Amino acid sequence: MADIDTLELDALWAEFHRVVNMTSQELSAWLTEYDADKSAQPLPEHAGSPTGLHVLDILHKRRADLTNDDISVMYEVVDAVGDQRDDDLRDGDPSLRHRLMSIGHDPLKPPA
Template sequence: MADHDETWSEWQDLVNMTPAALKKWLDTDESKSVGAGEGESVGHQSGRHILRIKDKKKADLTEDDWSHMAKVVGYIKRHTAQGGPKSDKEHSAWRYSLMNWGHDPLK
């Protein structure tokens, strides 16, 4: 597992949505439309945790926060590597899922 400095650096690079943009996104039907299962998806829960992390100072982050940040970094790296659909990336489940995790691949 990466150390905190490496996690912080990757997090800053990959989580490219502002708290305001992420909060607005999480309130949309599109955000709630991706993810498997009943109830709130893992990605949607992750987005809410990302908002709580972004509301803290680095010095105030808990081990749970650091663990979640590393999970977010890994998720974003794996899913951006897939490249998404060849057409209409803007309205794809691939993009919507990444946005739940704080990353807009079109930015």
């Protein structure tokens, strides 16, 4: 279990799962598709950025199995989605959507 207060972990877990609005299957498919544009296509289990792959790993975990590295990535993703989504999405920048999707957030997906 990670070194974090239970209440703080509960809040982070809820916020992470709110901003990561893509399923693990959607994220995995996106990471593979997004990497396919590069000259040498990686193996499907290695497609995507390290952060995107870590998000995918977190989506498969139970809260009790989180590590300190997982917690750091969860904070990073929550902050990145909050910062970028508010400031830049109004411009309709497709590269921003792609960056957000690479960490599990599709800004065009309606809220659940």
